[in-house]
Amino acid sequence: MKDTATKVSPILSVRGLSKTFAGKPVVRNLSFDLHPGQVMALVGENGAGKSTTKNMICGLLEPTDGEIQLDGETFARVDPSAHGIAAVHQELSLFQTLTVAENMSIHHLPGSPVRVDWAAADRIAREQLDFLGMGIDPQVEVATLGAGKQQIVEIGKALLQANRVLILDEPTTSLTAIEREKLFAILDRLKERGLAIIFISHFMEEIYRVCDSYVVLRDGEQVGAGKLAEASRKSLEAMMVGRSIGEARLELTDPQERLALRVEGLCSADFHNVNFTVAAGEILGIAGLMGAGRTELAEAIFGLRPATGKVVVGEEEIRAPSVAAMKRRGACYVPEDRRLNGLFLNRPVRENLSAAAIGRFVTRKLRSIGFRGEVKSAAKIVDDMNIAVPHIENAVGDLSGGNQQKVLLGRWLATRPRLIVFDEPTKGVDIGAKFDIHNTISELARDGVGVVMVSSDLPELLNTAHRIVVMRKGRLVGQFHRDEFDAARIISLAASAGKPADV
């Protein structure tokens, strides 16, 4: 099967594909062939350019350079419906209040514009679902289906459009083991139909189970490609991580004896029985894949999500955690999505910097009503953190990503915390700001602050952390000290489907 597939001409050929965002190359010079009945794995770390590649091939993004050939015909930009290409994206994108049939035919409703032929839509959906072999009633509302069945509906919807290439982005993260096997069986049938599939996944077992060939991306560059049968799992992981790791490590000081944070038996819907400690002056990295429950864990510690278990800050157990209660004990949380959960975009930099500690500046005197010392404090933070802003009265929304992140960081540093939990502290910031933020974090640790750092950027954790714990599917599955950091082992632990090891 595999051998015959390579002899026919490719269904999709990509030559020198590149994408640049605001002068910054995200994908460079990508080239590969995809034959009918072939499943190609597209692998790489978070931020390696997989999503951008996917979006160029399914027509969401226009490539900056390079060409895409479909059955020998060259196109500058793909028109997904005309070219028979469809992608199932990682985030489910179904309309929860519509039925399965309505969702599946939403891109191309049968009938005339004034009168939709719902019976036909129903029939089309039923045929497709029958082929997929899942017992899903096209008449039910999508919201009543579990995540696994919704994923199948997504695939069914994509297949109505895709008769050449189907792209699956992390299709198994929300599936149970049984549902996953069913999905793999479906993929086998689609291969027999002559469809070409691009399979994006972090899970190596899955890749070896379903894929024939691979392309490895690192920092937007194609660092490896070939037949999967000829590449070992170790070599693939080494290609993903590259040799850049281990260079330019930060100098860290030893942590103190005193504990800054102790988490015992923390449980919620997203994670189970999580235990860990952070010493004063220690930087603890939490590694894991998207959806492993890391953000949920961090938010639960601060009472932003419900959870049961014990959270101890310093010596004191926090009975009812909340951001305000943690703040009073000198603990703070810097969230991942700064635009959604962090910053007050239309308010000035000054107000954003003082937001967590405004009470400190209130004066009781009527003569000088206002916030005494707020301007001075804001100016000092801007100075200390090296924030590039014309004036502290400028709206935060006008700053660059890196400077916005520094403002968010500065706000919490102004509370003089003893414990900081960061969620993706350098996501979407430029190299210079990243460097500044890493230095700030290591200085905090030197001053005896306990630091927890959730990050999907493994080199970042390897560079800045004293210790890394690995989280997978809601459980802590491993721990590494700085002298035994091993990128390949951490990745394989985070992505393996095996039994969790003891911590």
Add this chain to the structure above:
Amino acid sequence: MLNIVLRTLRTNPAVPLVAALVVVFSLLSPFFMTGGNIEAMMGANAVVLIAAVGMTFVFLAGGIDLSISTVISASAVISGLVMAGTDNIAVGIATALAVGAAFGAVNGLLIGMCGLTPFITTMGTQLVARGIAFVMSQGVAVKGTPYALMDFGFAAFLGIPATTIVGLAVVVLASLTLCGTSWGRELMLVGSNRNAARYTGINVRKMEFSVYLVSGLLGGLAGFISIANLGNAIPGVGDTLLLMIIGAVVLGGTSMNGGEGSISRTLIGVGLLAVLINGLNLLGIPFYDQLIVQGVLIFVGTWMAARLSRRRA
């Protein structure tokens, strides 16, 4: 110099409109700039000014209080009935504030604690308050309120009506609260980004509760002032005021999306509508024609506000 002018324009986009209207009406009507007319113009808008300050707080926090208009009516009627029985102005003030606070607390509980949407919730309390005002007054003006209160309604100092002085005092106090207390700052932050406020440790629900409480209180005060202005407690006094109140706040340049605006802008916005309505009356423009002009002005004003605030930074 140019900078100061530009900054004033940015923070108070309605100022040039007010200035233009004053010039036009002064030219068209010899009565416009007389002391008597100015006094009448101010007195007629004290109630709207006080209520608009309450609405400004709610807007800044990202909500809306549609009930404020009929809370004015309900608190006027109940306060009027109490004063007719006791002839005591202090008890009357306390009653009006208590009624306003009660409605505000109901709004605050439903929106802040139960998570209902502000629009629907306050529409409900608007109807309830209106119903109460008409049921308790049996649909007619409540008579027998103290004469001293009517005297207060007619009093003026240096050509400024006493009721307007109360309104201006509310403006000053509200402005200081907004700009000088942590409550005011946190209110602004909740309106700017509710999620971020939660992640910053601000008690968003308590904030929402308190802002509707304040809005209710100011509605109660406005209701009491309406008795001084009109001499009676009228059950329908607030019915027509809602669009005036919202219009004044929006024209002043406070955003309905929250986190952008100020009390001083609302003062200008009330002034703008006051000048417009007074001027059109002086020119003998019929009431319904005035509505068309008011509507067009709201488009122009909000468009200008949007243009000017976009040219920030």
